[in-house]
Amino acid sequence: MSERGGFEALDACVHCGFCLQACPTFLATGDEADSPRGRIELMRALEAGELTPDDAAVVVHLDRCLGCRGCEPVCPSGVGYGRGIEAARALLATKRRPAPLARAALWALTTPGPSRIAYTLARALRATGIPSRLAGWGRFRFAMGMLAATKPSDGRTLGRPDGKRRQPPSDSPTVRQSVALFRGCVMDGLFSHVHDATVRTLEVNGYAVREVPGQVCCGALHAHAGLREEARRLARANVAAFGDGDEPIVVNSAGCGAMLKEYGHLVAEARFATRVRDVTELLAARGPRPGAPVDAQVAYDPPCHLLHAQRIADEPYRVLAAIPVLRVVSLPDAAQCCGSAGLFTLLEPAMSRAVLAPKLASLRTASPQVVATGNPGCLMQLGAGLAAGGLRATARHPVELLDESYRAAGYYA
Amino acid sequence: MITAGLVEGLAGIVGARHVRTAPAERVTYARDGLPTHRRVPAVVVLPGSRDEVIAVVRLLATHGVPVVPRGAGTGLSGGALADASAVLLVLTRLNRILGIDPTNRIALVEPGVVNARLSVAAAPHGLYYAPDPSSQTACTVGGNVAENAGGPHCLKYGVTAQHVLALEVVLGDGRVVELGSPGGEPWGPDLVGLFVGSEGNFGIATRIAVRLLPLPRAVRTLLADFMSLRTAGEAVSAVIASGIVPAALEMMDQSCVRAVEDSVYAAGYPRDAAAVLLVELDGGSDAAVTADAETIQRVLQEHGARSTRTAADSRERERLWQGRKKAFGAMGRLSRDLVVQDAVVPRSTLPDVLETIARIAATYQLTVSNVFHAGDGNLHPNISFDGRVPGLKARVDTASAEIMEACIAVGGTITGEHGVGLDKLRYMPLIFDAESLTAMRAVRRVWDPEERVNPGKVVPVHACREWSGAAKPRAIGPGSAERDRLGAADPGAVPRGSWEDVPA
Ligand SMILES: Cc1cc2nc3c(=O)[nH]c(=O)nc-3n(C[C@H](O)[C@H](O)[C@H](O)COP(=O)(O)OP(=O)(O)OC[C@H]3O[C@@H](n4cnc5c(N)ncnc54)[C@H](O)[C@@H]3O)c2cc1C
Ligand code: SF4
Ligand code: SF4
Numbered sequence: 001m002s003e004r005g006g007f008e009a010l011d012a013c014v015h016c017g018f019c020l021q022a023c024p025t026f027l028a029t030g031d032e033a034d035s036p037r038g039r040i041e042l043m044r045a046l047e048a049g050e051l052t053p054d055d056a057a058v059v060v061h062l063d064r065c066l067g068c069r070g071c072e073p074v075c076p077s078g079v080g081y082g083r084g085i086e087a088a089r090a091l092l093a094t095k096r097r098p099a100p101l102a103r104a105a106l107w108a109l110t111t112p113g114p115s116r117i118a119y120t121l122a123r124a125l126r127a128t129g130i131p132s133r134l135a136g137w138g139r140f141r142f143a144m145g146m147l148a149a150t151k152p153s154d155g156r157t158l159g160r161p162d163g164k165r166r167q168p169p170s171d172s173p174t175v176r177q178s179v180a181l182f183r184g185c186v187m188d189g190l191f192s193h194v195h196d197a198t199v200r201t202l203e204v205n206g207y208a209v210r211e212v213p214g215q216v217c218c219g220a221l222h223a224h225a226g227l228r229e230e231a232r233r234l235a236r237a238n239v240a241a242f243g244d245g246d247e248p249i250v251v252n253s254a255g256c257g258a259m260l261k262e263y264g265h266l267v268a269e270a271r272f273a274t275r276v277r278d279v280t281e282l283l284a285a286r287g288p289r290p291g292a293p294v295d296a297q298v299a300y301d302p303p304c305h306l307l308h309a310q311r312i313a314d315e316p317y318r319v320l321a322a323i324p325v326l327r328v329v330s331l332p333d334a335a336q337c338c339g340s341a342g343l344f345t346l347l348e349p350a351m352s353r354a355v356l357a358p359k360l361a362s363l364r365t366a367s368p369q370v371v372a373t374g375n376p377g378c379l380m381q382l383g384a385g386l387a388a389g390g391l392r393a394t395a396r397h398p399v400e401l402l403d404e405s406y407r408a409a410g411y412y413a
Numbered sequence: 414m415i416t417a418g419l420v421e422g423l424a425g426i427v428g429a430r431h432v433r434t435a436p437a438e439r440v441t442y443a444r445d446g447l448p449t450h451r452r453v454p455a456v457v458v459l460p461g462s463r464d465e466v467i468a469v470v471r472l473l474a475t476h477g478v479p480v481v482p483r484g485a486g487t488g489l490s491g492g493a494l495a496d497a498s499a500v501l502l503v504l505t506r507l508n509r510i511l512g513i514d515p516t517n518r519i520a521l522v523e524p525g526v527v528n529a530r531l532s533v534a535a536a537p538h539g540l541y542y543a544p545d546p547s548s549q550t551a552c553t554v555g556g557n558v559a560e561n562a563g564g565p566h567c568l569k570y571g572v573t574a575q576h577v578l579a580l581e582v583v584l585g586d587g588r589v590v591e592l593g594s595p596g597g598e599p600w601g602p603d604l605v606g607l608f609v610g611s612e613g614n615f616g617i618a619t620r621i622a623v624r625l626l627p628l629p630r631a632v633r634t635l636l637a638d639f640m641s642l643r644t645a646g647e648a649v650s651a652v653i654a655s656g657i658v659p660a661a662l663e664m665m666d667q668s669c670v671r672a673v674e675d676s677v678y679a680a681g682y683p684r685d686a687a688a689v690l691l692v693e694l695d696g697g698s699d700a701a702v703t704a705d706a707e708t709i710q711r712v713l714q715e716h717g718a719r720s721t722r723t724a725a726d727s728r729e730r731e732r733l734w735q736g737r738k739k740a741f742g743a744m745g746r747l748s749r750d751l752v753v754q755d756a757v758v759p760r761s762t763l764p765d766v767l768e769t770i771a772r773i774a775a776t777y778q779l780t781v782s783n784v785f786h787a788g789d790g791n792l793h794p795n796i797s798f799d800g801r802v803p804g805l806k807a808r809v810d811t812a813s814a815e816i817m818e819a820c821i822a823v824g825g826t827i828t829g830e831h832g833v834g835l836d837k838l839r840y841m842p843l844i845f846d847a848e849s850l851t852a853m854r855a856v857r858r859v860w861d862p863e864e865r866v867n868p869g870k871v872v873p874v875h876a877c878r879e880w881s882g883a884a885k886p887r888a889i890g891p892g893s894a895e896r897d898r899l900g901a902a903d904p905g906a907v908p909r910g911s912w913e914d915v916p917a
Contacts, residue, residue: 014745015448017487017551021527030459030505030525032486033433038441045440057435076676077745 006087006265007047009080013040019071019081024337025064028354033061036071036081043088053095062088064351066344067224068304068337073311082309083265086223093226102225105343110185110217110234119189126151126190135387139349142384146345149383149395150376152193153404176208179282180242182251182260185217186376197403198252198279204411205286209250214241220259221342223266231259235267242272252279252399254303254375255342258310278306279399280374283322284315291405293325298401299368299393300328301359301382303375304337316374319398323405331362338373340381356381360389367391372398415455415500419476423458423500426468431506433457442483442501443494446548449752449800450491450835454481454501461506463523463581463619470617471587473500479865480585482613484525484556487548489753490834492560492612492870499868502617504555510534511620518625519578519595524555524618528562531623540625543570546830547738555618561610563830565661565737566693568788570626572830574609581620582608585861595622607856612832613867615860629660629695633706634730637718638686642666642771642783644717645688646764649787651716652692653760657705661693662788663737666767669744669782669795673736676743680736686719690787691737740784747780747797752809754816755837758825760790769819770794777812791829792820818843833871842876851877 002008019036020026026035033042042058045051051058062085069082097103108118125131126147135145179202183195199209215238219231238260242249249272251257257278264270300320306312320328339345339355363371363386371382371393383395406412424432433439434456443453460466473480481495483503495501507523510531514520515538520531528549532541545564546552552562558580563572570576579593593605608615639645645664652662665673670682670689682689692709696702710721724730744751758766767783770792774781785793794816798809817827817840827833827840841850854872858864 011749012745014742014751015444015446016742016745017446017485017548018739018742020485020551021530030503030508031433031438032503033438033441035441041441041443042437045437051437051440055435055437057437061438061441073677076673076678076739076742078676079745 004047004087005090006080006083007043009083009087010040010043012077013037013079014077016076019075019079022070022074022335024066024068024070024339024355025351027336027358028351033057034064039065040079040081040084043084046088046091053092059092059096062092064348066304066337066339066341066355068341069308070304070335070337073308086226086228089224089226090228091226093228098225098227099347102343102347105346106221106225106227109189110221112216115185115189122147122150122190132387135384137353137388142349142353142388143346145384145387146380147190148387149380150190153394153396153400176203176206177248178208178210179248179250179277180210180212182212182218182249182256182276183215184251184253184256184376187253187256191376191379191397194252194397194400197397197399198250200412201288201399201402201406202250202279202282204406205283205288207250207282210247212241216241218256218259219266220255223259223262224342228266232267235263235269239263239267239269239272242275246275248277248282249275250277250279250282252374252397254278254306254310255377258305261310278310278312278315278374280306280315280319281312283399283402284318288319288322288402290322290324291402291411292409294323294401294405294408295325296370297327297329297368298370298372299331299334299363299366300398301331301334301338301371301373301378303373303378304341306374307335316372316398319402320372323401326401326405329366329368331359331366333358333362338378338381338385340375340377342377345377345381352381356385360385360391363393364389364391368393370401371395372401374398414476415478415498416476419472419478420456422472423456423469426472427458427460427465431459431461433459442486442503444486445483445489445491445493446487447489447491447752447836449750449806450494452491452494452496454495454499455497457501457503459503459506463507463583466502466504466507466617466619467583467587467589469500469502470583470585474586474865477863477865479868480617481867482555482559482617484553484559485527485548485551487552488556488560488834489755489831490828490836492832492834492867493556494835504553504617507555507619508553513538513540513625515540517595518627519622520625521595521620521622522554524553524558524621526554528552528554528557535625536628538625539628541628542576542623543567543626544573544576547741549738554621554623558609558618558621559611559613560830560832563786563789563791565663565691565734565786568662568786569658569660569695574606576624577605577609577621578624579622580605580608580618582616583619584616585863585866589619590616593622610832611857611860612834612871614857614871616866630697631699631702632660632693632695632730633702634724634733635690635692635694635706635710635713635721636682636724636733637690637692637713637721638683639688639690639717640719641687641717642767643764645690646767646787648690648713648716648718649763650761651712652709653788655708655712657694657709659692659709659788660695661691662786663691664783664785664787665689665691665737665740666783668747668780669740669784672743672746672782673740675746676739678735678739678743680732682736683720688783690718691733737784741793741795744782744784744795744797747782748799750798750800751795752798752813753793753795753831754813755828755831756792756794756817756820756825757829758790758792758820758823760788762823762825763787763790766792766820766823766825770816773812773815773819777808779809779812781812786829789829790825814839835870838871838873841871841873847877
């Protein structure tokens, strides 16, 4: 960690305003204090001691930041907004206790023992079908919609124009490249079907996926909440679990991937960070191998932590392009956050829904059958939004679609 | 006077959540795109409709409180800053495109519509909004009207003034006037023309009717690079002398090119060139534009271009332009602080002026980067510095003033498109005498007799004849107390630093 704790990443800001229209919260309120440029002003004043971390207005406007980092790739001056806001949040955390709801959510979702129970209960509730019937607007019903959105697809949602079975891949390389799977917390608890799809699709493309015991939550939710020490503790545990090798670490959650790639800054583990790969990066590196046709229209919605934080733009498209017939549409505001942002959707529901609204409106116009996105939070937020808005589409991870295409092709026979 | 009652009244009009009074919130509005000026407004109000704007202005008028309109705050002359005696009226929420009439090629917009979004909305009709300030992805049409904004393509298509047909304006006392007409040629004096470029001094534009143009059918974009600034400057004159009017003709020097190439907007400009020119040609037919492009390419080569290149497709063209348009932001990479000048010189003097600027930079040991609308002779020298270094600000300031004097000496003027605002008040007496300044002020008072809309900007009151000639300032209406104080705080007649309002 640098001497100034990350605030130095803001020095380059020259107040040009090019980030304003990329910021979902500024678009929602039109208020400079809810814009990247305005928040940088607040953070600089915090660092300089001109404003204090217990100033209510500072807290409100910094809390309202999604941390989506949509402001970074548009900044000509190269301001490291993400590092700045994390530094500022760490400073705010020194003066207040995290919101009880945030604490409870972190505890239930990320601590090994309690989270196992929480996820088991959640899965049991999900299986009853009640959450999907209750899905709607309002805090509780939206949360139900989020849970319902984690349900694995029954594989019958999408059309298949030809029933032909493809050749299973006989040409698989003899020496398969070994990769280690990062399981995470929410992904593991509620999206284990995405992990399964990840393993299967990677194997078809010549990777051998290794399970790594002893790994823990990536710490992203803690870092975003300003709990840097807890994030560091988790980071060190992961570094120890994944060992010293060169083996790539594959992640299918954009939020976790972005965090793991930040370990260089967080705990000075730059080498670990260079091993981290999003699943779409590994698949795209091999083509990936085409599967069987799927007759569906898909809107790809890039997770902010993939597009802005990891700057991975083309790879998910290349994964979807491996599915013949599939029609991929781009939304005009695809690059804008869906309002999920980790715990944000629970803690700042009003802003979160305001940010979601324009995205839902353009989805309504495009009316795809599937919205593809590679991050658990986004899957849940979009899934809940689609349900609440009465749209028929479902939210799925891109590798789930590839997996379905591979299954139809008979690669798993 | 700003009282608790007034704040309550404002909240009654726009809703409490759209009134900002907390110090931290007001601080975020203390600067615009030229961050060396800083003023913290007393209150920030964000109305959501024109009716709310009218009601807010009326309420402020009854309290005798000055009001400063603000769009996106990308202005480069400190124009959108309000001090502790004034209310800042932020127009970002008035961002509706009220209508596009493709047959008559007219759009009616609210002032907070972002420039680039208007062109996006017009594109399905094969139309676009021509004035394209480099800040177009951020700045508002209202701010463009107030500053009479230009842009690279204004060389051929004209600046904002040539594209505004009609305006609805809320005057300082809350009365609403309509200027011009979207339908036909206006009669009588060109009041729209008078308002455009008035820097928020005449009133608040709440509705704007603009002309849209058909998207050009054929476009060619050339990039030429030069081994000296002088040859690049000479080539600019040669291009214009060829008789072909390029759609755009822009220059960037080495320091600017390198900053862009280091940024996410890297466009593939040669880093070793002393300067690059970006020339765009457009028109109705491919053949004609290709022929023009070939002519221009030859002219550039004959005038010392080391190499020239044509963008292969629209993607490469977009990349070449994005690099140019984001150049100012990219220069933030060079150091912590940045000031930009905005002078216009006769095009033929460009080679000399560029050398003079380089000499001044060397004398004061400062990094000066140039990126500008070469075809118009509209220079933008950017000075990069670290404001924390003691004494450096003063040096930058002296150098800025010298650059400005050099531009004026060759027959130039002090602003091409960024406006006077606060920043160039100090230069006004260099180019206008007291009589002219007094006349300007008189025109302003026709619109805003109390000088309550955006007070203390554009015309340095101390330099007016009534101030400098008559021994004592004359009291004019209830706003005079504010004015006096503002006048004292502002660097008025003396061409000296405007750094007083920068925190140490
Ligand atoms: C990176 C960068 C590049 C730029 N490039 C160019 C360029 O190429 N050409 C150019 O001309 N300028 C350029 N500018 C300057 C600036 O973008 C323009 O002056 C723009 O028109 C300002 O618009 P705004 O919405 O940001 O206005 P603001 O900065 O908010 O306000 C500017 C002035 O307009 C007044 N105002 C705002 N809205 C209204 C309204 N509705 N009614 C009355 N008055 C109003 C304000 O009081 C203020 O005096 C650039 C700026 C930046 C940061
Ligand atoms: S784009 Fe970058 S330099 Fe410009 S205001 Fe935003 S953060 Fe600052
Ligand atoms: S991280 Fe997202 S919400 Fe926060 S300032 Fe940047 S763009 Fe806005």
